Structures are given as structure tokens and as C-alpha cells.
Amino acid sequence: MYQTLTFLHSLFRWLVLLSLVYSIFKACKGYFLNLEFSKIVDSLRHWTATVVHVQLVLGIILYSKSPTVKYFWKNxxxxxxxxxxxxxxxxxxxxxxxxxxxxxxxxxxxxxxxTDKEKFAIMLIYFSIALIIILLAIPWPFSPLAQRPYIR
Known part of the structure; x- marks a missing residue:
């Protein structure tokens, strides 16, 4: 079960990154080209948040079962x-x-x-800041903070 959750967590890591990058791209394009905030973009906004929340649930489950985390809190x-x-x-x-x-x-x-411009601006700002924080917090194989393989 733990290995399955770990695999799903790794898979959703990429879905989170892809959906955030695409949402930021669409928000940037919409903001600077004064496009309409269409139902497709609104769905993208919604599904990006949903994918992130699924990743949150998987992460909390793994966090509670992690031997490293258990050791950290006990010692x-x-x-x-x-x-x-x-x-x-x-x-x-x-x-x-x-x-x-x-x-x-x-x-x-x-x-x-x-207004559509405000919607794109909010999405662009909040999602971009979140993406930067996520990129820093991911234990990439090359990270100076902590390393993990791309897919475990």
C-alpha cells in the first residue's frame, strides 16, 4: 500500500507541475493579450486546484506513514x-x-x-508564486536541500 501511494504521489507531482505551468501560461497569455476568461480557462483553474488538493491528500497520508517523519517527531x-x-x-x-x-x-x-483581466492577473500572480515555492520544496535529484529520484 505504501509503495502504491508513493508511486501515485510521484505521478501527481508531475500532474501538479504540468497543470500549474499550463495554467500560468494561459493566465499570462490571457492577461497580456486581453483575452476572454473562457469556460475552458475557468475549468483549467478549477482542475489545477483539484489536482493540487489530491496531491495534498496523498502527501498527508505519506507524511503520516513516513519512517523519516516518525523519527523526526519522536527525536x-x-x-x-x-x-x-x-x-x-x-x-x-x-x-x-x-x-x-x-x-x-x-x-x-x-x-x-x-473582469477577465483581474481573473487572469490573480491566477498569474498566485499560481506563479506557488509554483516557485513548490519547485524549491520538491526534493529533486539535483537539489542541494534534499534528493529523491524523479519517480520512486
């Missing part, structure tokens, strides 16, 4: 000295939660704005 004083354990026990989840909050707020605000 907090010793574990916080190891940056790798600190990253997975606290930094990663804090940054990811913050980015998901930004995406959720950005999605909700964009939905409620009255």
Missing part, C-alpha cells in the same frame, strides 16, 4: 540537527502547505473577480 532535538531529516519532517510539508493555500486562495479570488 525532535536530535533530528533537527540533520538537515535531510529536518527537510522531510518540517520544511517540505510547510512549504507545500503554504503553496497549496496560495493556489486555493488564488483560484477562489480569480473565480470571484468581475
Amino acid at each position: 525532535f532535538n536530535e533530528a533537527k540537527a540533520s538537515f535531510d531529516i529536518l527537510f522531510f519532517g518540517l520544511i517540505h510539508i510547510a512549504l507545500m502547505l503554504f503553496s497549496i493555500v496560495l493556489i486555493t486562495i488564488g483560484s477562489a479570488l480569480a473565480k470571484r473577480k468581475s
